[in-house]
Amino acid sequence: MAHTGRRQKPKQHIIEEWTGKIFTSLCIVLLVVTIFSMVYFVATKGLSTFFKDGISVAEIFGSTQWKPDGEPPIFGALPFIIGSFSTSLLAALISAPLGICAALFMIEIMPKIGRKYLQPVIELLAGIPSVVYGFVGLSVIVPFYRDVFPGQGLGIAAGATVLSIMILPTITSIATDALAALPPGLKEGSYALGATRWQTLYRTVLPTTLPALMTGVVLGMARAFGEALAVQMVIGNAPHIPGSLFESTSTLTSVITLSMGNTVMGTMQNNVLWTLALILMMMTFVFVFVVRWLERRANR
Amino acid sequence: MKKSLMLVMTLVLTIMLAACGQNNAPKSNNTAEAPGAANETPANETPSSELSGSILAVGSSALQPLVDQASKKFMDQNPKVSIQVQGGGSGTGLTQVSGGQADIGNSDVFAEEKLDASQAAELVDHQVAVVAMAAVINPEITVDNLTKDQLVGIFTGKITNWKEVGGQDQKIQIVNRPSSSGTRATFEKYALGTKTEDLQGSIQEDSSGTVKKLVKETPGAIGYLALSYLDDSIKVLKYDGVEANEENVANGSYPVWAYQHMYTKGEPNEVVKAFLDYMVSDDVQNNDVVELGYIPAGKMQVTRDVDGNITNK
Amino acid sequence: MSAKTADKIATAVIVTLAGFIVLILAGLLGFILVRGLGHISFDFLTSPPETIKEGGGIGPQLFNSLFLLVLTLLITIPLGLGAGIYMSEYAKPGKVTDFIRLIVEVLSSFPSIVVGLFGLLVIVNVFGFGFSLFSGALALTVFNLPLMVRITEQGMKSVPVAQKEASLALGLSKWKTIRSIMLPIAMPIILTGTILAAGRVFGEAAALLFTAGMSSPRLDFTDWNPFSPMSPLNPFRPAETLAVHIWKINSEGLAPDAPEIAAGASAVLILTVLAFNLLARWLGRVMHKKFTATK
Numbered sequence: 004m005a006h007t008g009r010r011q012k013p014k015q016h017i018i019e020e021w022t023g024k025i026f027t028s029l030c031i032v033l034l035v036v037t038i039f040s041m042v043y044f045v046a047t048k049g050l051s052t053f054f055k056d057g058i059s060v061a062e063i064f065g066s067t068q069w070k071p072d073g074e075p076p077i078f079g080a081l082p083f084i085i086g087s088f089s090t091s092l093l094a095a096l097i098s099a100p101l102g103i104c105a106a107l108f109m110i111e112i113m114p115k116i117g118r119k120y121l122q123p124v125i126e127l128l129a130g131i132p133s134v135v136y137g138f139v140g141l142s143v144i145v146p147f148y149r150d151v152f153p154g155q156g157l158g159i160a161a162g163a164t165v166l167s168i169m170i171l172p173t174i175t176s177i178a179t180d181a182l183a184a185l186p187p188g189l190k191e192g193s194y195a196l197g198a199t200r201w202q203t204l205y206r207t208v209l210p211t212t213l214p215a216l217m218t219g220v221v222l223g224m225a226r227a228f229g230e231a232l233a234v235q236m237v238i239g240n241a242p243h244i245p246g247s248l249f250e251s252t253s254t255l256t257s258v259i260t261l262s263m264g265n266t267v268m269g270t271m272q273n274n275v276l277w278t279l280a281l282i283l284m285m286m287t288f289v290f291v292f293v294v295r296w297l298e299r300r301a302n303r
Numbered sequence: 304m305k306k307s308l309m310l311v312m313t314l315v316l317t318i319m320l321a322a323c324g325q326n327n328a329p330k331s332n333n334t335a336e337a338p339g340a341a342n343e344t345p346a347n348e349t350p351s352s353e354l355s356g357s358i359l360a361v362g363s364s365a366l367q368p369l370v371d372q373a374s375k376k377f378m379d380q381n382p383k384v385s386i387q388v389q390g391g392g393s394g395t396g397l398t399q400v401s402g403g404q405a406d407i408g409n410s411d412v413f414a415e416e417k418l419d420a421s422q423a424a425e426l427v428d429h430q431v432a433v434v435a436m437a438a439v440i441n442p443e444i445t446v447d448n449l450t451k452d453q454l455v456g457i458f459t460g461k462i463t464n465w466k467e468v469g470g471q472d473q474k475i476q477i478v479n480r481p482s483s484s485g486t487r488a489t490f491e492k493y494a495l496g497t498k499t500e501d502l503q504g505s506i507q508e509d510s511s512g513t514v515k516k517l518v519k520e521t522p523g524a525i526g527y528l529a530l531s532y533l534d535d536s537i538k539v540l541k542y543d544g545v546e547a548n549e550e551n552v553a554n555g556s557y558p559v560w561a562y563q564h565m566y567t568k569g570e571p572n573e574v575v576k577a578f579l580d581y582m583v584s585d586d587v588q589n590n591d592v593v594e595l596g597y598i599p600a601g602k603m604q605v606t607r608d609v610d611g612n613i614t615n616k
Numbered sequence: 617m618s619a620k621t622a623d624k625i626a627t628a629v630i631v632t633l634a635g636f637i638v639l640i641l642a643g644l645l646g647f648i649l650v651r652g653l654g655h656i657s658f659d660f661l662t663s664p665p666e667t668i669k670e671g672g673g674i675g676p677q678l679f680n681s682l683f684l685l686v687l688t689l690l691i692t693i694p695l696g697l698g699a700g701i702y703m704s705e706y707a708k709p710g711k712v713t714d715f716i717r718l719i720v721e722v723l724s725s726f727p728s729i730v731v732g733l734f735g736l737l738v739i740v741n742v743f744g745f746g747f748s749l750f751s752g753a754l755a756l757t758v759f760n761l762p763l764m765v766r767i768t769e770q771g772m773k774s775v776p777v778a779q780k781e782a783s784l785a786l787g788l789s790k791w792k793t794i795r796s797i798m799l800p801i802a803m804p805i806i807l808t809g810t811i812l813a814a815g816r817v818f819g820e821a822a823a824l825l826f827t828a829g830m831s832s833p834r835l836d837f838t839d840w841n842p843f844s845p846m847s848p849l850n851p852f853r854p855a856e857t858l859a860v861h862i863w864k865i866n867s868e869g870l871a872p873d874a875p876e877i878a879a880g881a882s883a884v885l886i887l888t889v890l891a892f893n894l895l896a897r898w899l900g901r902v903m904h905k906k907f908t909a910t911k
Contacts, residue, residue, distance in 0.1 A: 120638065123893065149521065225725050236513070294721075390831065
C-alpha cells in the first residue's frame, strides 16, 4: 500500500497540475473566442450595408439626411454620431468636476466622513439600473428643462444630465484610486514649503494625477456613449442635428433601440442599424486605446 | 473546491444537454402533427384535451396584450398546450416567422410592406382584430377637429401654430413615431395619405405610453394613439368631423385603422390552427378584443386589401 | 487674493460639490422610494401582473430576476475564476498576455446594447435558444465575465507572496496551492466583488430586451421539474425581468395603475440593489475580521 501510494503521488501531482492549467486556459480561450465572434458577427452584419446594399461610406458618415422610407432611401448617420458625441462629451464635462471634487473630498479633505458616507453613496449610484435613471429623467429633468428653457425639454441637455449622474461613479472611483496611490512625500514636501492645501492640490497633486484622472473621464465617456435605454427616453429621437441643447435629437444607441424591433432582419434598413452598432463597437476600441495611452503616460 | 467546480460544470453541461432536448421537442412535435392536421379537420371544434404542444408567437407590441390574454384562456382550456407570446415589434415577428424560429408572427402591417415578395408569399395571413388610431393633443389646446389637409399641413411642417387651425396662439409640437413603426405607417397611409419626412425638432417615441405622457405634459403637443390608450388626460380629435369610435370604424366612415395580423408560415399545424381559430371565436372576439380596446374583425362592414382599396362586405 | 482665502474658497467649493452629490442621490432615492414604497405589499410582490385590470403584481418578474442572476453566476463564476487565475498565475508576461488583457478591457466596456444585439443574432437566432432565460444568462455572462476576471486577479494579487511560496516549498502542486491556499485568502475580495457585480446584473435591461424577451409565460409554482415548459425552473422559457418589466409598463402599460406599478417595481429594484451593497460590505467586513483574527 505504502509503496503504491508513494508511486502514485508524483503522478497525481502532474494530473492535478494539468487539470488546473487546462481548465484555466480553456476559460481564457472561451473569453477570446467570445470577443472574436462578437466582432466577427457584428462586423459582417454591419459591413453588408456597404457590400450588399451598395450604400457608400460617404453617405453614412457624411450625409445629414436620415430617410429610410424615402425614394431612394437615404441613410446619413451623421446626426446620430454628432448626437452621441455631444451628449457623452457634455455628460463628461458635467461629471468630471463633480467626480474629481468628490475624490478630493474623500482623500484629501475629510477622509473619514468621505469614506464612511460619500463612498457608499457613490457605489449605490453605480448600482441603480439605467431604466430607473431614464424614468426619473423623463419625470423630473425633462419637465424642469421644459419649464425653464425654451424648447421641449427633451434633447442633448436632458440626456447629458441623466448620463452625467450615471457615469459619476466611474469617474469618482478611478480618481479616488489615483489620488490614494500618490506617494505621501510629494504632498508633504509641498506643505513643508509653506503651501496651502489648495496650492498643494492645484500645483502638485492634480498635475501629477492628471493622466489617471483623464482615464476616468474617458472611461465615463465610453459608458455614456454606449448607454441606450436611459438616453432614448429623454433625447427625443428626431433624426436631425438639433439647433439647441433643448431640441429633440438622436444618438446611435437611441436609433438602434427605437428601430431594431420594427425592421426585418436582412433588409437594408436593418443592415444600416447593424452598421451603427458596428460604429458603436469601433468607438469602444477607440476609447480603450485612448485609455491605454493615458495609462502609459500615467505610469511614466 | 475541485468537487464543487466539477459539480458546477456538470450542472452547466446538463443544462446545455437539456437545451438540445428542449429544442428538438417542439420541432418533432410539429412535424409529427402536420400530416395529422389534414386528416382531422374538426379537431378545433371540440376542446379536446388531446391537444398538446407549444406555440411561440412573436411580434407587434400593439397586438401583444390581446394575444397574451387570449393565450392564457386557451391554456386554461388546453392544459397541455404552452403558448409563449413575445413583443419585439412587427419586424421581429415577421423575421422570426419567415425564418421558422416562431410559429406565429404578429404584425400591425401587411407582410408585403416589410418583406420581399417571395418571402411574404410563403406567409398565411390571419386577421384577428382591427386597431383604430386617433390624433390626440394636449388638453389645453382649444381645437377639437382637424381636416385631413390640416393634419397633412401639421405633419409636413407647413402649419406650425395652433392659431392657423382655429386654436390659440401656440407653437405646434409634433410627437411622432420612428419611421420604421407600423403605427406611423398606418397613420400616414390612412389619415394623411402621404409619407411625411421627419421634421426638425419633432419628438419620436416608439411606445404608446411615452407618446401619451409627452402629449399630456408638453404644451402644444400633437400625436396619435391607438384607441385602447385613450383616456381623459389627453384630448382626442375628430378627423374630418368624424369621431373616432368603434361604430364609425366598423361602418367605414372613420378611415384610420389597420388590421392586426397573425402570420404563419404555410398552413398552420393542428395546435397553432386551434389557437388561431380560438382567436377569432366569439369567446375572444366579444370579450377580450372589446375589453382591450380593439375592434373585432367580424364586426367590420368593410374590408381592405394591401393597397388600401376598401370594399363593402 | 491671498493664498489663504483661495484655499478656503477651494475647500468650500469641493465640500459643496461633494454635498451636492449626496443631495442628488438623496433626491433620487427619495423620489423613487416615496412614490414606490406605498405600493409595495406582500400581494404586490407575489401576484402575477395584469394586462388591463388594476392590482397586478410583479411576482414572476421578481422570481425571473433572481433566477436569471443565479443562472448567470453559475456560468460566470467558474469561467471568471478560471480566466482570472490564468491571468494572475499562469500567464507569462508577453505579447499574448498583453493582448488578452486588452481583450478583457474591451469586453468590459462594450455597450450593453451591442451585447444584446449580438445575443439576438447569435444566441437567439443562430443557436436557436430563442428568447429565453438561458440566452439572457449568456448575454449577461459576456458583461460579467471581464468584471469577474478583474476581481479574481485583484484577489489573487492580494495573497502574500510568502504564503504562496511556503506552500510551493512544501511540495504542493501549483494548482493545489492555488486552490487550497490562495483562493481562500482571496475569497473576501472575490466575494465582495461578485456581489457588487451581481447588483449590476440585476438592473440590466438593454441587453435582455433582445435576449430574454419581454413576456412571462404562465408559471406553475407547484411544478418544479426544470424540463416542463410551465415550471419556473425551466431555463428555456422566455422571462421578463424586473428591469425589463419597468421598461415595458412605462412604455406600453395599459393597466390603469401602470405608473404606480412602475414606481413600486423601481423601488423594489433599488432596495434589492441596496441590499446587495450592504450584504457585500457586511460579508467583506466579517471575512476580513475572521482572517485577521486567525492570523
